[in-house]
Amino acid sequence: YKINTESQTIENVIEVGSVPKFLAVTPNENTLIVSNWVSSDISIIDLETEKEIKRLYVGPHPRGITTTQDSQTAFVTIMGSTKLAEVNLSTYNVDYITNLGKSPRSVLLSSNDSLLLVSLNSSNEILKYNRFTEEKVYCSTLRGPRSMVLSPNEKHLYVVNYFDDAFTKINTETMVIEAEIETSGKPIGICANWKTSEIWVACYSGKIEIYKDFLLENEMYPPRYFG
Numbered sequence: 001y002k003i004n005t006e007s008q009t010i011e012n013v014i015e016v017g018s019v020p021k022f023l024a025v026t027p028n029e030n031t032l033i034v035s036n037w038v039s040s041d042i043s044i045i046d047l048e049t050e051k052e053i054k055r056l057y058v059g060p061h062p063r064g065i066t067t068t069q070d071s072q073t074a075f076v077t078i079m080g081s082t083k084l085a086e087v088n089l090s091t092y093n094v095d096y097i098t099n100l101g102k103s104p105r106s107v108l109l110s111s112n113d114s115l116l117l118v119s120l121n122s123s124n125e126i127l128k129y130n131r132f133t134e135e136k137v138y139c140s141t142l143r144g145p146r147s148m149v150l151s152p153n154e155k156h157l158y159v160v161n162y163f164d165d166a167f168t169k170i171n172t173e174t175m176v177i178e179a180e181i182e183t184s185g186k187p188i189g190i191c192a193n194w195k196t197s198e199i200w201v202a203c204y205s206g207k208i209e210i211y212k213d214f215l216l217e218n219e220m221y222p223p224r225y226f227g
Contacts, residue, residue, distance in 0.1 A: 002050065012050050016043035022064055026071035031089060033074050035062035042076055044089070054092055058085040064106035068113045075116060077104040084118065101125055101138070106148050108157075117172070119145040119159055126159060128175055139175040141168045147190045149199070151216060158199055160187035167201055169213070183209055194220070 002012040017036025024033045025047070032045040036055075042062055044054040060080035067074045067089075075097075076085040084097040084104055102122035109116055118127040121144055128137040144162035151157075156178065157170040167187055169179040189202035197217035201209045 014045055014050060014052060016045070016052060017041045017055060021062070024065035024067060024074070026067045026074075026089070027069055028071040030071065033065050033067070033076075033087075033089075035065055035076055037061045037063070040080075042074075042085075042087070044092070056087065056092055056094055058087070058094055059083070064104075064119075066107050066109040066116075068109065069111070075107050075109065077107050077118065079103050079105050079121065084116070097129070100127055100129065100136070105146050106159075108148055108150050110150075110154055115172075117148065117150065117157060119148055121146060121162075126157065126170060126175070128172065137175045139170055139177065141170070141177065142166050142180060146188060149190050149192050151192075151220075152194050153220065155219075156216060158190055158192070160190045160201060162186055162188060167199070167211075181211060197221075 001010050004011050016034045017039035019038040020034045021037045022035045030047055032047055034043040040060045041055050041057045043052050046053045058076055059078040062076050063079045064077040072089055074087040074089055078085055082100055086095045101120035104118045105121040106119045114131055116129040124141055124143050126139045126141055126145055142161035142164035145159045146162050148157055148159040155172055157172050160167045165185050166180050166182050168177055171178050183201050184203040184205040184207045186204035187201050188204055191200050197213045199211045
């Protein structure tokens with residue numbers, strides 16, 4: 001759905017595959033990619049015409065999506081597998097990065113396009129994967145790591161742990177856990193307001209909870225003697 005955020009009215013509806021789960025817009029804002037959970041494919045949508053231009057089978061069940069800075073490549077987690085789909089957005093060719101771990105759910109890409117961060121829901125791990133060297137570094141977490149958000153300086157990763165009612169803060173350089181914070185039941189979504197160093201967590205128990213990361217605030221906005 002395309003929704004006008006001022007009038008709160010639906011302006012357009014775009015038909016995609018069965019049970020759309022996640023949406024990602026390419027950095028050039030020309031293309032929208034949608035993962036279709038039940039039909040095991042992704043929809044490629046032209047944002048100028050607001051129409052689906054391609055539907056690609058990637059495997060059961062596609063979930064998280066991220067794209068490179070040049071808007072040419074998309075990475076899609078295939079949660080019913082141990083792999084990640086790598087999609088060429090010009091040729092629509094689909095390749096795979098394999099043997100990552102059980103049930104890859106969410107994926108983020110560093111700003112220099114070199115590192116993929118993947119939450120492995122059934123392995124209870126976060127993977128840091130170097131696209132160019134193929135090096136894999138794992139961090140064991142609480143159970144059910146799902147949605148993630150990366151701090152602006154890319155030093156810290158925050159991930160909700162669905163089955164343990166918590167979220168975890170991970171140092172992306174060392175892949176060591178820095179903090180485990182309890183939440184209400186079944187945390188499923190996470191985002192942040194970096195200006196205020198607030199972490200927002202959505203829980204299936206019916207709450208959106210807001211946490212202040214004072215350590216991150218001091219790191220990003222160190223106190224000054226003057227001004």
